[in-house]
Amino acid sequence: MTVGPVTRDAATAEFFDATAAGKFLLRRCAAGHFSEPPAAQCTTCASTELRWEAARGGATLVSWAVAWSRPAAGGEPQPTVLAIAELDEGPWWWSQLVDADPANLAAGRRLRIEFRRADKEHEAVPVFGLA
Amino acid sequence: MSGPRTWPAARRPVVVGLGMTDLGKVYGRTAADFAADAVRRAAGDAGLRLADVDGLLTSSGVTGGVSVDLQRDLGLTDLRLLSHMQSYGSTAAAMVQAASLAVMSGTASVVACVFADSPLQPERSAGAVYGTRRAPAGWWGLLGASGVIGANPMYALAARRHMEHYGTTTEQFGHIAVAQRGWAALNPAAQLREPITLADHHSSRWIADPFRLLDCCLVSNGGIAVIVTTAERAASLAQPPVRVLGWAQSHPGHYLRHHPDFGLVTGAATAGPAALEMAEVTLTDVDVVQLYDCYTFTVLVTLEDYGFCPKGEGGPFAASGVLGPGGKLMLNTGGGQLSGYYMWGMTPLSEAVIQCRGQGGERQAAAHDVVLVSGNGGVLDHHATLVLGSEAGAS
Numbered sequence: 001m002t003v004g005p006v007t008r009d010a011a012t013a014e015f016f017d018a019t020a021a022g023k024f025l026l027r028r029c030a031a032g033h034f035s036e037p038p039a040a041q042c043t044t045c046a047s048t049e050l051r052w053e054a055a056r057g058g059a060t061l062v063s064w065a066v067a068w069s070r071p072a073a074g075g076e077p078q079p080t081v082l083a084i085a086e087l088d089e090g091p092w093w094w095s096q097l098v099d100a101d102p103a104n105l106a107a108g109r110r111l112r113i114e115f116r117r118a119d120k121e122h123e124a125v126p127v128f129g130l131a
Numbered sequence: 132m133s134g135p136r137t138w139p140a141a142r143r144p145v146v147v148g149l150g151m152t153d154l155g156k157v158y159g160r161t162a163a164d165f166a167a168d169a170v171r172r173a174a175g176d177a178g179l180r181l182a183d184v185d186g187l188l189t190s191s192g193v194t195g196g197v198s199v200d201l202q203r204d205l206g207l208t209d210l211r212l213l214s215h216m217q218s219y220g221s222t223a224a225a226m227v228q229a230a231s232l233a234v235m236s237g238t239a240s241v242v243a244c245v246f247a248d249s250p251l252q253p254e255r256s257a258g259a260v261y262g263t264r265r266a267p268a269g270w271w272g273l274l275g276a277s278g279v280i281g282a283n284p285m286y287a288l289a290a291r292r293h294m295e296h297y298g299t300t301t302e303q304f305g306h307i308a309v310a311q312r313g314w315a316a317l318n319p320a321a322q323l324r325e326p327i328t329l330a331d332h333h334s335s336r337w338i339a340d341p342f343r344l345l346d347c348c349l350v351s352n353g354g355i356a357v358i359v360t361t362a363e364r365a366a367s368l369a370q371p372p373v374r375v376l377g378w379a380q381s382h383p384g385h386y387l388r389h390h391p392d393f394g395l396v397t398g399a400a401t402a403g404p405a406a407l408e409m410a411e412v413t414l415t416d417v418d419v420v421q422l423y424d425c426y427t428f429t430v431l432v433t434l435e436d437y438g439f440c441p442k443g444e445g446g447p448f449a450a451s452g453v454l455g456p457g458g459k460l461m462l463n464t465g466g467g468q469l470s471g472y473y474m475w476g477m478t479p480l481s482e483a484v485i486q487c488r489g490q491g492g493e494r495q496a497a498a499h500d501v502v503l504v505s506g507n508g509g510v511l512d513h514h515a516t517l518v519l520g521s522e523a524g525a526s
Contacts, residue, residue, distance in 0.1 A: 036389070077337075092388060123276075
């Protein structure tokens with residue numbers, strides 16, 4: 001179970017600067033609403049005056065699935081636990097849930113944001129771990 | 132709402148033509164070729180000349196390749212309506228809505244609506260077609276790098292939420308797969324006609340847990356077109372008229388965002404009742420139901436949202452014996468996208484037209500005066516509903 005390679009572009013440069021430093025950035029408007037990246041306007045009040053703010057890192061499991069796919073190199077299908085998590089700030093995020101046995105999961109389980117890289121050449125990807 | 136029932140009878144919209152190409156593992160033809168073939172077949176089916184078509188709405192699948200250039204391919208001149216539409220799996224029903232409005236208003240008089248796709252290639256798996264669009268950079272690259280790739284895991288996440296919330300089980304999904312295969316066995320156009328059991332469903336391999344292989348739709352090459360005209364024009368044409376009685380769309384707008392309804396309530400909950408109201412019928416009047424079934428779960432949640440059972444009880448309802456040949460609910464009678472053929476929203480629409488006409492052969496529903504049709508696109512992001520009626524059903 002591993003993350004894939006991803007590179008930055010102009011829109012994601014600041015986000016990946018933060019993931020490299022172990023921070024997950026959300027979009028926040030002047031009224032204090034948080035939105036999922038890459039929102040260009042606030043998902044609550046439609047304000048376009050958004051700035052980045054780091055999430056505290058706590059989250060709650062909303063849903064999960066176990067994707068089975070064959071490795072690029074071939075061989076037997078391998079499982080990857082995927083999750084939707086609600087960050088404590090409100091936004092939802094779709095990513096992997098690492099080091100978790102899917103047989104022991106339930107909605108509401110506490111999670112924390114972690115980071116994984118495919119390799120040194122690629123960006124750090126936010127994932128979830130059990131809190 | 133000013134639906135067709137409020138319109139002068141002669142100007143009400145009617146589906147008069149249905150054209151279906153060979154569907155499934157049909158190789159060596161482009162989507163554009165399938166689209167042209169489907170429109171020609173639909174015109175022929177209706178008893179129209181191709182030159183009678185004065186409106187054309189086109190829709191592409193995953194490979195693209197169908198566009199307004201289809202006008203040129205078909206040699207159509209002096210069109211009064213031409214547009215490409217895209218709301219994913221809800222497009223077919225949305226095209227019929229747009230075509231209906233066009234003929235009601237006189238914008239055009241004979242409107243062809245077509246979908247075609249050609250994703251399958253020899254020696255390439257169906258999963259590879261839909262599953263490997265991994266972008267290397269930026270936000271989409273990040274989603275792919277996270278492992279969230281393609282529709283299977285996204286719908287699996289939706290389904291799991293329903294299971295967690297309401298206690299829905301994979302076995303209940305299995306009842307839908309088994310029922311639809313039972314119908315497909317009676318449909319000569321279906322790709323998978325060998326009957327299956329719950330045990331077969333249970334032993335099929337995981338695709339994205341909670342979905343097994345038999346919870347997931349097929350992938351097909353081909354094209355399907357329908358032609359919409361006025362009741363007045365329909366009266367002199369070849370096929371029993373299929374009246375367009377009502378329609379509605381709903382686009383909840385929750386894609387990759389916090390939304391409390393994700394996986395629990397879809398756009399069907401608003402579009403369904405609105406379409407029935409426009410048609411001036413109720414659920415109890417509905418004889419045949421054709422629901423978009425990219426996954427078994429999609430059928431289950433749509434049944435709830437349309438009101439065939441209370442919210443959260445779709446699982447027990449599906450397992451109660453009401454589905455499949457011999458059941459009391461005439462649902463996805465052609466086998467749907469799970470076992471019949473995968474032409475996005477054209478799958479439920481085509482079977483609805485066949486049933487409403489009474490041309491379903493071995494699988495024909497005894498009562499077929501009012502037919503409810505759904506389309507669903509994105510990850511439960513787009514919904515469109517149609518209510519169709521036979522001549523008797525429109526009275």
